[in-house]
Amino acid sequence: MSVLEVERLVKKFGGVAAVREVSFSLGEGEILALIGPNGAGKSTCFNMLNGQLRPDSGRIRLLGRDTVGLSPRQVxxxxxxxxxxxxxxxxxxxxxxxxxMALLSHHRRLYALVPLAARQYREEAERILDLVGIADQAERSCGVLAYGDLKKVELAVALANEPRLLLMDEPTAGMAPRERIELMALTADIVRKQGISVLFTEHDMDVVFTHADRIMVLNRGELVAEGAPQAVREDPLVKQIYLGAGHA
Structure with missing residues (x-):
């Protein structure tokens, strides 16, 4: 079963096509990486899937339902x-x-009385924090956390609405190499156990080739390669792109 289906997605900014006729599908429980050099169109593609940008043309279907035109909240x-x-x-x-706060939104209780809000969904929140490995920091302010722990908080928030699909835009950006490995190993373990589908972008190729079931390569807005990690690693065009000659 496909959780996400994207058909001929196009987005232009002025005369520049940031995403050109991109099509792909994402299976249930699959971890799919979208890679490419800076300016390839990865974030633009993500922002259309999330509802932050409306595509100029193309279709996006989530669990069989069209999401083009929906707001990020609706998505x-x-x-x-x-x-x-x-x-x-x-x-x-x-x-x-x-x-x-994420749980209050998920359960449509954002308008609950503020004095009561701090008492609601405490156990559920603590269960999610335990899942991502930071239950011991539940009382700490996010303003004093190390960056790696903030990434885990963000992951916990993303899991609060019991997602079928998780979009992760460069999840290890700004992290030390060891932290990158630990965060993605943790994420992969959680999503595989819960059957969550994942689409992620990432510049760290060790992370990509270790955790992705399948890889897509975007270059200048076009999908130029797709397949299993080893096949993509050996693709001549992909090698050219990462050597700086992909525009040829």
Whole structure:
């Protein structure tokens, strides 16, 4: 079963085509990497899938339902979690409160009385924090956390709406090599156990080739290669792109 189906997606900015006729599908429980050099169109593609940008043409279907034209909030409610290159947390709130806010939204309780909000979904939030390995930091403010731990908070928030699809835009950006390995190993373990489909972009090729079931390569807005990790690694055009000659 395909969780996500993308058909001939196009996005232009002025006269520049950032994404050109991109088509792919993502299976249930599959981890799919989207790679390419800077400016290839990866983030633009992600932002269309998430509802932040509307494609000029093409179709996006999530679990068989068209999502083009939906807002990011509406896409989120369809079962899509998202993490970003730069972490997005409420720094004045505790780690647990960040996850509680996501749970309040998921359960459509954002308009609950503020004095009662801190009491709601505490156990559920703590269960998710334990899942990502930071339950011991539940009371700490996000404003004082190390960057690697902030990435785990963001992952916990993304898991709060019980997603069927997780979009991760450069999840290890800004992290030390050891932290990158640990975060992606943790993420892969969680999503495989829960059957969550993942589409992620990443510049660290060790992370990509270790964890992706399948890899797509984007160059100047076009999908130029797709397949199993070993096949993509040996593709002559992919080698050219990463040697700086992919525009030829």
């Amino acid at each position: 989120w409610r369809r079962g899509v979690g998202r993490t970003f290159q730069i972490t997005a947390t409420f720094t004045s709130m505790s780690v647990r409160e960040n996850v509680q």
